[in-house]
Amino acid sequence: MKKILYYIRIAGVLLLISAAIAGMLAAVNALTGEKIAAGELATKTAAIREELFTVDGDLSVKDVTERVKGSDTVKEILAVYCGDEFLGYAVSVTGAGYGGSIELLVGIAPDGGISGVAVTSHSETKGLTEEATEKEFLAGFKDSADGTVDKMAGATVSSRAVTDAVNRAVALGLKGEIK
Amino acid sequence: MKKHSFFLSHLKEGLIDKNPTLIQLLGMCPTLAVTTKMSNAIGMGLAATAVLVFSNLFISLLRKFIPRQVRIAAYIVIISGFVTAVQLLLQAYLPSLYASLGIFIPLIVVNCIILARAEAFASKNPPLPSLWDGVTMGLGFTLALLLVAFFREILGGATFFGLSLGFTPIGFFAAAPGAFLTLGCVIAAVNYFRARPKKNKKGERDDA
Numbered sequence: 350m351k352k353i354l355y356y357i358r359i360a361g362v363l364l365l366i367s368a369a370i371a372g373m374l375a376a377v378n379a380l381t382g383e384k385i386a387a388g389e390l391a392t393k394t395a396a397i398r399e400e401l402f403t404v405d406g407d408l409s410v411k412d413v414t415e416r417v418k419g420s421d422t423v424k425e426i427l428a429v430y431c432g433d434e435f436l437g438y439a440v441s442v443t444g445a446g447y448g449g450s451i452e453l454l455v456g457i458a459p460d461g462g463i464s465g466v467a468v469t470s471h472s473e474t475k476g477l478t479e480e481a482t483e484k485e486f487l488a489g490f491k492d493s494a495d496g497t498v499d500k501m502a503g504a505t506v507s508s509r510a511v512t513d514a515v516n517r518a519v520a521l522g523l524k525g526e527i528k
Numbered sequence: 529m530k531k532h533s534f535f536l537s538h539l540k541e542g543l544i545d546k547n548p549t550l551i552q553l554l555g556m557c558p559t560l561a562v563t564t565k566m567s568n569a570i571g572m573g574l575a576a577t578a579v580l581v582f583s584n585l586f587i588s589l590l591r592k593f594i595p596r597q598v599r600i601a602a603y604i605v606i607i608s609g610f611v612t613a614v615q616l617l618l619q620a621y622l623p624s625l626y627a628s629l630g631i632f633i634p635l636i637v638v639n640c641i642i643l644a645r646a647e648a649f650a651s652k653n654p655p656l657p658s659l660w661d662g663v664t665m666g667l668g669f670t671l672a673l674l675l676v677a678f679f680r681e682i683l684g685g686a687t688f689f690g691l692s693l694g695f696t697p698i699g700f701f702a703a704a705p706g707a708f709l710t711l712g713c714v715i716a717a718v719n720y721f722r723a724r725p726k727k728n729k730k731g732e733r734d735d736a
Contacts, residue, residue: 374609388620
């Protein structure tokens with residue numbers, strides 16, 4: 350009997366402590382949840398504005414991932430507006446780089462072309478494979494006349510990952526506004 | 529009077545004599561990782577101090593309630609709870625520091641300093657001294673981080689708190705090998721100065 354009580358006491362103490370900590374975290378989460386979500390949205394919108402659609406005026410985005418066929422190959426599709434004007438789409442894609450995941454934003458213009466590519470996070474090696482995430486390489490997607498980009502020597506895996514990710518965004522066939 | 533001298537002497541211990549990183553050699557991983565910039569060093573130091581203070585306080589309050597056999601499990605639950613809280617608060621209110629420190633914020637959970645102080649002090653002492661132990665050890669950790677970051681940021685980044693100093697940096701110090709070297713030199717220097725024989729008031733040498 351004493352042994353059982355001993356085990357109950359041990360389990361009980363751990364249960365109580367875990368419950369109390371969980372309660373504390375629930376409170377902190379409630380306190381910070383909105384601010385964190387707003388911050389993430391602001392970073393996303395800032396990246397979109399800077400890299401994809403440079404316009405004056407405030408951008409607003411609408412999540413249309415659910416409404417696009419084949420959208421399970423990408424992370425997120427956002428329709429970008431400036432006021433009432435439809436600017437295009439910002440597609441969030443992830444590629445497998447050399448040092449880990451590379452997260453990209455691909456801008457799709459209303460005519461279906463690429464308006465820009467931006468990297469939002471990566472773990473590439475500075476000075477080596479990081480080149481595949483630099484603006485020079487990424488600009489090649491936008492400027493390409495024949496739909497091809499040059500592979501980067503010394504950063505094959507990473508540049509291929511970026512290209513593959515951009516291709517997935519383009520393959521969605523987004524064109525014009527989804528009403 | 530006794531209480532007064534405890535707080536002061538414990539402060540000296542945390543900062544110098546028993547500095548968690550430079551003397552006790554705890555928490556070396558984050559020290560190596562976040563000391564590329566002094567602003568990151570302070571940020572990490574204060575975040576770890578916050579966790580240390582709260583976990584020491586709560587573990588001390590519960591010290592008679594937690595059975596010995598599950599004490600480590602209980603400490604980890606408490607410590608990771610406070611680390612997660614700090615992480616959420618940083619993400620909400622200091623997003624740039626949160627992005628700079630990145631994965632090393634959740635790694636505060638396994639920062640040896642916190643578990644070591646919980647086991648060595650908070651589990652055996654009343655709440656107020658335990659809280660103070662958290663403050664002093666946390667400040668000692670922050671001081672160690674700052675010392676290493678001072679050299680690494682100036683030599684390896686050619687900046688001082690983000691302000692450019694104008695010369696070409698020595699990349700070695702910003703990278704991992706430079707971190708080890710700098711930390712080793714700082715530890716060696718601190719231990720050397722502490723080991724030197726001191727002269728007492730009369731000017732005679734006193735090998736303390």
